Amino acid sequence: MSDVTTGENLLFLTDEQLRQGIEAMYFAYRGFTADPDRILAGMAYGRAHHRAIHFINRAPGTTVNNLLLLLGVTKQSLNRVLRTLIEDGLVESRVGTVDKRERHLFLTEAGEALERRLSDAQRARMRTAYRTAGPQAVAGFRQVLEAMMDPDMRRRYHAMRESGA
Amino acid sequence: MSDVTTGENLLFLTDEQLRQGIEAMYFAYRGFTADPDRILAGMAYGRAHHRAIHFINRAPGTTVNNLLLLLGVTKQSLNRVLRTLIEDGLVESRVGTVDKRERHLFLTEAGEALERRLSDAQRARMRTAYRTAGPQAVAGFRQVLEAMMDPDMRRRYHAMRESGA
DNA sequence: CTTGGAATGTCAACAAGACTGACTTAAGGT
DNA sequence: ACCTTAAGTCAGTCTTGTTGACATTCCAAG
Structure with a gap:
């Protein structure tokens, strides 16, 4: 341990x-959400839709219940968001094959297109920040x-990282 | 530059x-806000009240307009929050002496007490995280x-850091 | 000095997105 | 058969954001 510690x-x-x-942390989070928010402002969507799209993209085929745990909202709240995304053809909900009570969620092509648009913007900011600060700082x-x-x-x-990468 | 860069x-x-x-960033921010949210849940207050209290404490005597710039919301939105805080005796609003259009905001003793309670909780989490990660990581x-x-x-x-520290 | 514009703050109405609570439907599991 | 679980729905509330209209105060140009 060095003397600072x-x-x-x-x-x-x-x-x-x-x-x-x-x-x-507060100011950075504002920056963090600013770009996707701007993109979504035009459409009838908000941050809640972005979060759903993000995690469905990360874990395709995830169930509603699993998404609920990740997002930490009530099912009523998630349902409203999910319903509009399904109606608009951005998300597909397939009845489970092994357990037919479950609905597995997938992005459609249109959904993936929006996901890419949102995450490109967010990653661009992240990339700039990372590059500016350097690998040590990022760690x-x-x-x-x-x-x-x-x-x-x-x-x-951690569970997400293991399945994702 | 090292070879990683x-x-x-x-x-x-x-x-x-x-x-x-x-x-x-998303999961950490949830943790970041969790403790104050829990404290405020009981009262008729929310995250917006916390933010107002935080910045009034940091910059006592600040004007409504200045607070607006820091918080990035409309003045109408801030006003609702401020009104309840003033009614409840947590914030004092003094008409400006040089420019009577301005209102200068201060925490009352009760306001300072709530600020301390909220920021103690938030700082405790931050302190634990900092201690776990170490000074290099914090930098x-x-x-x-x-x-x-x-x-x-x-x-x-930066302006806040200069006047604050 | 007056008057018109800009700045500051307030009131009212509305929308998004969260919440709780109660309920239904369908499918699993014992 | 019965109980539990997964998902969805309906209704109502709360917080926090929005716009639009308005009052007050200041300041500067005519």
């Missing part, structure tokens, strides 16, 4: 440092974010 | 890495967050 030199843990971190960024998650979310986040 | 070794900039970063975290902000927000974020 021990004794009275825990300078990165002062209240002022923590407050600045909180504000940085630290990821470490702190992970430590900030609730344990449940951290589990789901 | 050049040539074909830009591994931290792959689409998969960026997607994981996006998801980490990287801050760098990436800053690079993710919109330029306007970055300016305001």
Whole structure:
């Protein structure tokens, strides 16, 4: 351990440092959502639709229940969003083959097109930020974010990474 | 430049890495807001009240207009929040002495008490995350967050740090 | 000095997206 | 047969965002 991490030199843990971190998180999240929000503003969609599309793309064939756990909203709330996406032909809902109670969700071609448009914008900002800060900083960024998650979310986040990559 | 940052070794900039970063940001932000949300759930307040209280505490005497720029909402939206906080005796609004159109905002003792309760909870999570990840990671975290902000927000974020610390 | 425009803040009405609670339908599992 | 689980629906509420209209105050140009 270096001297910054021990004794009275825990300078990165002062209240002022923590407050600045909180504000940085707040302002950065605004930037993080700004580009997709702008794209969606024109259509009849919002951030809720984006989140659904994102996770259906990440885990094609996921069930409604699984999506519910990832998004942390009520089924009534998700249902409203999902219904419009299905009606508009962006998402397809297939009855489960092994368990017919389940609905498996997939993006249609139109859904994938919108997903790409949204995630291109979001990744472009992320890429610029990553490039500006450099690989070391990115590693630290990821470490702190992970430590900030609730344990449940951290589990789901890891599960997603394993199946995804 | 080290070899990770050049040539074909830009591994931290792959689409998969960026997607994981996006998801980490999403899940971490949920954790970030969870504790204050829980505290506020009981009262008739929400995240919007928290944000107002936070920034009034950070910049006592700030005007409504300045708060508007920080929060990025319409004045009508902020006004509703502010009105309830004033009615409930958490915020005091003083008519400007030099420009009587302006209202200067301050936390009352009750307001400061709630601010402390909310920010204690949020800082506790932040402190744990920082301690877990370590000072190097925290530095990287801050760098990436800053690079993710919109330029306007970055300016305001820096202005806040100068006056605050 | 007056008057018109800009800045600041307030009121009212509405929409999106979250919530709870109650209920239905269909399919599994014991 | 009975209970549970998955999904969907209907109704009502809350928070927080939006627009539009309006009042007050300031300031500067005529």
